[in-house]
Amino acid sequence: MGNLMNSSSRSGSPSDSNTLKRFFKKTPIRTILLCGLNHSGKTTLLCNLTSDLIDSVGDDVEQVSTCPTVGVSLVEINQRTSNRVKWRVWDMSGQGRFRNLWGYYSGHVQGLVYVVDVTDSDRIGVSRDELQMLLDQPRVKESRMPILLFANKADMSNMDDERGGVDQTKSKSLSLDNIRLAFGVDSLSQHHKIKVLSSSGLTGTGVAEGFGWLSEAIRTSEKAPFRRVATN
Ligand SMILES: Nc1nc2c(ncn2[C@@H]2O[C@H](COP(=O)(O)OP(=O)(O)OP(=O)(O)O)[C@@H](O)[C@H]2O)c(=O)[nH]1
Ligand SMILES: [Mg+2]
Structure with missing residues (x-):
């Protein structure tokens, strides 16, 4: 450390001072709540996020095996990309x-990740009602956290x-438009910054993009809290 300081003060170039700033800059912490019905893939997404960020996944898709979460599990992840972030994630059980624990843990988080299983069209109404109940919590309403x-x-x-036919087991799955409509995303966006994104915990699709968006949304809403857009 002493050497680093001494050599920097001797040369005094702007790049040295930037290196020092980066060295001493505190890593921002993003505390988030991860919710969604049981079996929607929350824990799998989180495992994928972890492996993505430590660059341990090559071209092969890694097999992630999870057990149903019991109650809640706290996971901390240090993101080591250029925009360093420390994620503190409350991975809630969806059973x-x-x-009812979701509401208890929603008070001290900065953002919400809500996971919907696109193959579970039968429970889309339950999933929407559970999200609405969470968003009706006074502290969630007040904070207007990004979703x-x-x-x-x-x-x-x-x-x-591959043969050009439609796989019948897949044809029942929900499209992004179905989900936007079912969850009333237009209406939710009056109160929260919200992004709907396709994802896969197995292939990693959408995971880095989604968490990148959330980190930025939290950063900007801390600077300028979300205000309802006036609609006449
Ligand atoms: N095909 C596919 N399967 C997935 C995906 N994500 C999760 N799964 C599978 O779905 C099952 C449930 O995944 P979990 O991550 O344990 O689900 P969870 O939402 O954490 O469930 P709870 O902890 O019970 O609330 C597992 O068998 C996963 O392998 C995905 O993106 N694609
Ligand atoms: Mg889980």
Whole structure:
């Protein structure tokens, strides 16, 4: 450390001073809540985020195996890219008996990641109601925290198979438009910055982009809290 200081003060060039600034700059901490129905893929997405950020995934898709989360699990991730961020994630269980915990943990977070399984069209209404209940919590309402809504399991979504036919098991999956409509995203965007993004915890699609957006949305809303856009 002493050497670093001495050599910098001797040369005194702007690049030395930038290096020092970066060295001493505190890594911002982003505390977020990760919610969504059971089996939607929250923990898998988080595992993928971890492996993505430590650059351990090559071209091969890594097999991630998860167990249903019991209650809540706190995961801390140091993002080591140019925009360093420390993520502190409350990974909530989506099982019915634990969903009442979401509200308890929502008070001291800066953002929300909400995960929807695009293959689970039968429970889309339940998922929407649970999100609405969370957003109705006074502290969530007041904070107007940014929301990242992952339309997850995109690897299983509506696509023609290689032979040009439509796979019937995939044809039931929800499109981004279905999800925007079902969750009333236009209306939610009056109160929160919100992004709806296709994702896959298995292939990593959307994970880096989504968390990058959330980090920036939190940074800007701390500088200038979100205000409702006037509509006449
Ligand atoms: N095909 C596919 N399967 C996925 C994806 N994400 C998760 N899964 C599978 O879905 C199952 C549930 O994943 P989890 O990550 O444990 O789900 P969770 O939302 O954390 O569930 P709870 O902890 O019970 O709330 C596992 O078998 C995963 O392998 C995905 O993007 N694509
Ligand atoms: Mg889980």
